[in-house]
Amino acid sequence: MKNLNRNWTTVFLLLIFQFSFGQDSLKLSHQEFLAIVKRYHPLAFKYQLQNKIAEAEITRARGNFDPVLAGKLGEKNIDGTRYYQQKNIELDIPTWYGVNINGAYNYLDGEKLNNSDTRGGLAQFGITVPLAKNFLYDKRRAMLDQAKFALRMTEAEQIVLTNELLLEAENTYWEWVKNFEIYELQRKSVQINIDRLELTKKTYNYGERPAIDTVEAASQLQSFQLQERDAYLNFVKSTQDLQLYLWKDNQEIYEISQLIFPSTHLEEHNGYSDFEFLVQDVQSKQLNNHASLQYYFQKENILESERRLKWQSFLPKIDFTYNFFNKENYRAEYLPLFDNNFQYGIKLEIPIFQREARADYQIAKLKITQNQQDVQLKTREIVTKIETYKNEVLSYQLQIDLADNNLKNYQKLLNAEEMRYNNGESSLFLINTRENKLIEAREKNIELKAKFLKSYNKLKWLNENFRF
Structure with missing residues (x-):
């Protein structure tokens, strides 16, 4: 044709x-x-x-480095019982070296709260730092x-x-x-x-x-x-x-x-x-x-x-997270960091055989x-x-x-x-x-x-x- x-x-x-x-x-x-x-x-x-x-x-x-603003509003009520009422807003800021900074304000009230929940308004400032994998280079x-x-x-x-x-x-x-x-x-x-x-x-x-x-x-x-x-x-x-x-x-x-x-x-x-x-x-x-x-x-x-990214897979994943809290209507005490109003955690992951990483x-x-x-x-x-x-x-x-x-x-x-x-x-x-x-x-x-x-x-x- x-x-x-x-x-x-x-x-x-x-x-x-x-x-x-x-x-x-x-x-x-x-x-x-x-x-x-x-x-x-x-x-x-x-x-x-x-x-x-x-x-x-x-x-x-x-766009992977753009700050993320999130909010949440919710309430649970059954037979006249208010289990909880929640208001939450948070900001997460990723940085170049894999460090994540976040801040949040959370208000929580109700009659059926968990023992670990904090009633009332709570301000939070936190940071997550990779100590091995993803510190020098990440995705x-x-x-x-x-x-x-x-x-x-x-x-x-x-x-x-x-x-x-x-x-x-x-x-x-x-x-x-x-x-x-x-x-x-x-x-x-x-x-x-x-x-x-x-x-x-x-x-x-x-x-x-x-x-x-x-x-x-x-x-x-x-x-x-x-x-x-x-x-x-x-x-x-x-x-x-x-x-x-x-x-x-x-x-x-x-x-x-x-x-x-x-x-x-x-x-x-x-x-x-x-x-x-x-x-x-x-x-x-x-x-x-x-x-x-x-x-x-x-x-x-x-x-x-x-190649640099794949090399990171050989390193153990060790992430350190620290959060500072300040309850509403309470005087903030910033120091010492590990004395009061804080939360921290360390997460460790180590692949045993490293076959995927080696391949x-x-x-x-x-x-x-x-x-x-x-x-x-x-x-x-x-x-x-x-x-x-x-x-x-x-x-x-x-x-x-x-x-x-x-x-x-x-x-x-x-x-x-x-x-x-x-x-x-x-x-x-x-x-x-x-x-x-x-x-x-x-x-x-x-x-x-x-x-x-x-x-x-x-x-x-x-x-x-x-x-x-």
Whole structure:
């Protein structure tokens, strides 16, 4: 079904281009195209949302340190007997180092109270301190640390994914420009050969040329017309590929309803002149600052936080709790702490075999080792890409220089052959042969420039990942 829809879209674009040629058309520059992708493409918008989600995760983790205010109001009455009447309000304040501070006021009255209950109003101030497990590190601190690391991890991932999207989009744009310039080349060649055929017919009618020359000119024209139609189809298909990156506001796809042509040419790109500066810039960067590696570094921070948390499981859980009381209408006596109006407790928990703790800790260490292996592989991948793209850019630049000189030579040969033909020293066959070579050289030159720009863009967007 997707292939069927794609075929119908191609046919539709062909009809648009065929019947709209020569009418008003849209011009799309390189910078305008990239601006549209950055601003409106759904994937670019999605990556931005991922950062906002990661920021929200930090806010949620900080919520574990929010003070909690609670209240309770209740009464029990059966057959006219008021068992109890209770009013209670308390505030619990968690702190960074696992210490919990709380304060409360409780009013209790009734005829059926427990012996341990205190009648009347009672103010309470207390503190709970972990003496071993959860003192240096606990789940609340780990969640906040991991949320912060996750935000940096997401930002690094967003940079890589966004640059990959822009690389694909930009290379699609230059492929579109390449196909347009080849189509323009073939279209001009067709027009030249139409004029040549008309001139050949006239010279034949005047008796200056043999009839076979008209056949030769017509055959050459038909050959170029076939190449023109093929180039035209390639341009339409590349326009369809370009449309995948054209979106409007609210992530609505831009439907092409009229001709659209590039306003930027391959030869206008500044990459041909500043590629050496780009190569030097990439080679001067520190690999550790690459976003792909930063992603794994932040992931390792998360895993290290998890390892620290799992290490706490080996420690015994010893929680000390102290509460100071002050009964309503009684004078408060704060000191000594363990003399009057107090309550304290110590809670101890020690797992005997520590099997769960040992397993969790071992898993956390193994995950860190896995991530370190990923860092090594990614580092090697980045180094290889830099060398590959650099060599491609330098090689294509050298080929372009050779192709430019070759193109000049083919043009000189064609000019000389046309001069000989006008002097009656050559034939239309030789002119056509020279012209075919020239067209092939021009098309080769266009393709080399497009290949250069694609490799240049790979190196450029790889360089854009060095942002930390």
